[in-house]
Amino acid sequence: MAARTGLFTAPVPGTPPVGSSPLDGRRVLGALYGTAFQVLSGGGIAQSSSSMAFTVGQTVWGIPDPTDSAAVFLSPSDAVTITPAQGPSTGSRKDIIQVKQNDYGNNDPDSRMQVVLKAGAAGGSPTAPTPDAGYQLFATITVPTNATNAAACTITPATSSTLLLPTLQAPTFQQLSLITTSQPFQQAVVTADPNPLLVGPYYWTGTAWRFQGPRLAYFTTLIGGLVDGSQVSAGSVTEVPVSEVGDDFATISGSDIKLAPGIYSADWEVALGAGATGRSYVTFAWADAPNTPLKRTNIAVGEDQGGVTMSGFAVSGSPRSLRGLVYKNNGQTTNVTGTWTITKLR
Structure with missing residues (x-):
């Protein structure tokens, strides 16, 4: 692989200039601005109400280099007026505005920026033509029956007008x-x-x-001195100090966790801290329907539940609170601790 010396550096005498070629410049621009087709500024289209003239305003384009996947042309263009044919007598037609940066070094006839029209065929359900080789689709023009001016037509842009920076x-x-x-x-x-x-x-x-993707929230719970034979909610709730806590979808609401609308996977790991001497269980449910559990785990008599994890799904189309509940029967009033892990799936 040939060593390169970077842009705007002086070549060593007796050697070819390295690092200041047009391709090197396009690669640097690709690293800075990305290599996707995009409109960096401008890109407005004016439609005449008296003729079929469409005027693409002064624009700066980001256009992929067809010969190098890491390179991009940053190409300014002056205002360009294009004039498609009037609307067909029957049906409609879809034309496209396509753009290309010619490059003499890539065997094009010149190095000029091209903003041109490609006409489609009329029909009852017309389809837009495919851009020519090397061209990028900028916009589609739908020309209705008997249209005589550009204002009667519909423009559908094919690219964002916002600069798309690389990741x-x-x-x-x-x-x-x-x-x-x-x-x-x-x-x-x-x-x-x-x-x-x-x-x-x-x-x-x-x-x-x-x-991006599934987002997490973490909370700890504590029920202090739980009295046997009572069904008690999760008591105090605190956020676990990591960056994804709460995010914007899960917040503390008393002893409950208030969730924004969405689809969730919820895990509640609960530590009873003592063996059960009678019927015990842990459960979680919507706070407005505590007797309809989303998940319930029974504790067997004599079973030492140092930690039981319940996992379930919660789906709601409106804000709703999730509540953890414990019923303990073990002759003691030890604290019951727990940890919520809530994942927003959608």
């Missing part, structure tokens, strides 16, 4: 949390946090980094 990487969540961005849904990855629960993909909400 950020941070070794730990603490380091990621020091980064802010103005780009909604900016992607990031934590690669090696000491807490394995924090390793994985994140996105920017506009105010904070949020873990």
Whole structure:
């Protein structure tokens, strides 16, 4: 593999210039801005009400280099007016606006930016044509029957007008949390946090980094001096101090856990701390329906329950509180401790 010296460096006398070629520049731009087709600025389309003229305003494009997957062209274009044919007498038609950055070094006839129209065929259920080789689809124009001006047509953009930055990487969540961005849904990855629960993909909400996929919340519970023969809720609830606690979907509500609408997997690990001398059980249910358990585990007589884990699913279309309940019968009034692990699946 040939060694490269980076952009804008002086070549060693007697050697070819390395690191300042156009391809090297496009690779650096690809690393900075990503290699997806995108509109970096501009991209507006004006539709005439007196003719079939569509004017694509001054734009800066990000266009993949077809010869190198790590490279991207950043290409400005002046305002361009394109004029499709009027609407067909029957049916409708779909035309497309396609764009390409020519590059003489890639065997194109010149190195100019192209913003051009490709017409489709009329029909009762028309389909848009496929962009020509090397071109990117920018927008689809639906031309209705007998349309005589651009304002009567419908424009469907094919690409976001927001700059799509490449995925950020941070070794730990603490380091990621020091980064802010103005780009909604900016992607990031934590690669090696000491807490394995924090390793994985994140996105920017506009105010904070949020873990993608299933999201976790942790809570501890304590029932102090439980009296035998009584069914008691989970008592005091506290958050476990890790970054995913509560997130924005699970919060403490008295002795319950209030959940936002969604689909959840809930685990409650409960330690009774003594063998049962009579009928005992632990259960969890919706707080507004405590006698209809989502999950229940019976404790056998004489069984030492140092820790029993109940796992179940909870589904709700509106905010609702989850409640843990314990019925203990062992002749003692020891504390009952527990840990909630709640996963939001959707």
